[in-house]
Amino acid sequence: MKSYDELVATLLRFAEQSKRQPLTLGEALDSLDRTAFALISLILVLPFLQPLPLGPITVLGGITFATLGWQMWRGHESPRLPQKVRAISMNEKTWSVLASVSVRIVNFCHRFTRERMVHLVDGRKGQKIGAFILMAAGLLMAIPFGVLPLNNLVPGLAVLFYAFAHMERDGLMIIIAFGWLVVTVVYFSLFFLALYYLGNEALQYFQFGN
Numbered sequence: 479m480k481s482y483d484e485l486v487a488t489l490l491r492f493a494e495q496s497k498r499q500p501l502t503l504g505e506a507l508d509s510l511d512r513t514a515f516a517l518i519s520l521i522l523v524l525p526f527l528q529p530l531p532l533g534p535i536t537v538l539g540g541i542t543f544a545t546l547g548w549q550m551w552r553g554h555e556s557p558r559l560p561q562k563v564r565a566i567s568m569n570e571k572t573w574s575v576l577a578s579v580s581v582r583i584v585n586f587c588h589r590f591t592r593e594r595m596v597h598l599v600d601g602r603k604g605q606k607i608g609a610f611i612l613m614a615a616g617l618l619m620a621i622p623f624g625v626l627p628l629n630n631l632v633p634g635l636a637v638l639f640y641a642f643a644h645m646e647r648d649g650l651m652i653i654i655a656f657g658w659l660v661v662t663v664v665y666f667s668l669f670f671l672a673l674y675y676l677g678n679e680a681l682q683y684f685q686f687g688n
Contacts, residue, residue, distance in 0.1 A: 485517060485645075486584060489577035496570040504564025507557075515550055515557050516644035519543065519612065519637050522563075524576050524583075526619070526634040529627055536630040538562065540620030543637055547612030550605055583638075591642055595649025604644070611640045611655050618662050626669060632662045 492506050507518055526532065526539055542563050549557055598604060615636040623629040636658035643651035 485520065486577055486580050489521070489573060489580055493570050493573035493577055496568065496573050500567040500569050501573065502564060503566045503568065504559065504561075507559065507564075515546060515608070515612075516641045518557055518559075519546060520580075520641035520645070521576065523634050523637040523641070524579050526630040527579070527638065529631055531623065531625055531627065531629050534622075537620050537622055539630065540616045540618070540633070542616065543619065544613050544616030547609045547614075547616060550609035550612065553602075553605070587642055587646075591646040591648045591651060593647045595652075596647045598649030598652045599643050599647050607652060608640050608644055611636055611652070611659065614659050615640075615655075615662070618659070618666065621666065623666075623669070628665065632658060632665055636662065 492501055495501050495506075503522075507521075522539065522542060526536065532539075542560060545560060546557050596604075598607060615633040619630055619633040621629070636655045639651045639655035639658060642648060643655065
């Protein structure tokens with residue numbers, strides 16, 4: 479299942495199934511090709527591609543991506559999601575929204591993705607590179623920032639481009655995914671530095687006031 483068209487068709491199928499009753503994420507993913515780490519990551523990352531922080535959901539999502547990355551690193555052929563994630567139930571509207579978002583992403587990605595630099599995505603080496611991206615992005619996403627804008631979006635973009643890379647065998651997307659990891663580290667570091675600076679300023683202010 480490496481075609482974007484198949485991805486959209488799969489999500490639409492999930493929406494159709496959820497008309498009868500809410501479909502859990504575990505039930506949906508059990509019907510996929512269990513070797514499709516990239517496809518599962520792409521489906522899971524879609525809700526995080528928004529600028530607003532999602533609180534504890536972001537932490538749970540980050541842990542999930544890190545877990546998938548660790549499984550890939552160890553050479554697992556089938557991804558296994560945490561039970562809390564598998565139990566998440568989504569209705570027809572939610573699956574339809576995911577399919578709609580996927581269509582927009584598909585149309586955008588077809589403009590620049592193609593097969594190239596395949597040594598970065600194929601074989602055991604490619605699997606370990608993808609595993610590192612998932613683990614790093616997941617751990618960064620799992621940092622509990624609370625109300626920090628973009629704390630789920632920026633590392634989520636690294637996951638998104640990893641998925642593009644492996645679905646299209648496009649090594650350039652791997653490089654872009656690493657670029658988003660760097661952006662995430664810089665952004666989070668600036669936030670911590672700002673907190674440190676403001677904390678010192680506040681401490682000096684109160685000391686001076688006394």
